[in-house]
Amino acid sequence: MKPFSNFPSFDIAFPELNEFIHELVQEYKTGNLNSWDELDKRTHRFYSLDMMDLIESKAPGWKNMSSYSEGITRTHVTCVFLGMYMLDEFQSLSPEQQQIAKWIILFHDIDKFHIRKVKDTMHAFNSAVVAANTLPSLGFFTTYKYNELIQSWSDYTRNASIPTDVKESPKPDNQKLPRILSEIDELFGQDTPASLIVKTILLHISPAVDKNYPTPSPLTEDEMQRFINPPLFPLLKVMMLSDNEGWSMFNPMVRDQQKRDALIAFERIQELIELAHK
DSSP: OOOOOOOOOHHHHHHHHHHHHHHHHHHHHHHOOOOOHHHHHHHHHHOHHHHHHHHHHSSTTHHHTTTTTGGGGHHHHHHHHHHHHHHHHHHTTOHHHHHHHHHHHTTTOOOOOOTTTTTOTTHHHHHHHHHHHHHHHHTOOEEEEEEEEHHHHHHHHHHHOOHHHHHHHHOOOOGGGHHHHHHHHHHHHHTTHHHHHHHHHTTTTOOOTTTSSSSSSSOOHHHHHHHHHHHHHHHHHHHHHHHHHHHHOOOHHHHHHHHHHHHHHHHHHHHHHHHHTT
16 A cells, blocks of 8 residues: 555544444453344444434434444444454554554445345445545545546446346446446545545455355456455455454354355455466
8 A cells, every 4th residue: 555644543533433442342352242232232322412423424324324223234333343353354454554444344334224125235336435425524635536526436336236136136237347446546546545445345245255145246256356456455355354243243153154254265366466466
């Protein structure tokens, strides 16, 4: 990653949330936090009206995301933070990468709806759009093309789907990814923090890493070589490992199996990237 050190710190922007996650980590390690229900109770207490207003002011869409199914996605995102803070893969990131990873988690499901028996297969693309439209107001760097391109890029990305059977949700159209990804670089610069945040959110359900939860539009090996470069790889890996933690944290057997499968998948992705960048 290029040395862009003057981007906003998540820890400074959200000190109470950062502290809350650290508290959850300690509670989990000591065995005082050992169920989803207990985590859900604690998140409901933490996310007071004032806290919700604060997060919404910096991450528009947070309240709407939290409104579905008694806040299940909000609890999931909190659990993703909890899992990430404990991952060895997260601890091995540089301080800058860790801050970027925290921003990714905050926004990765920001535009996700949760309705029983209906899969939100486009939430990664839609959440990437929200992030791309929000990061500049938080102080992230943009190029001179940002104002010119952001609306057309947002519309194109939100509509980058393939219609499916009436009973199924539309699937992301990977044929649209070359333009979407190249224009992210035009909006924010190549491999800048904002570019990496938006790309990771966009692709966070695209590689097939979990046999139990198949991705709606898995990337081919050729697409992974083309779309995932060395600066993006460790952030995407941490994001997807953390996302699994966010649902399986309190189910050890599923959690261990998911991590083994994901690590095997990411070993192959790393091989492909190394071949592409020799």
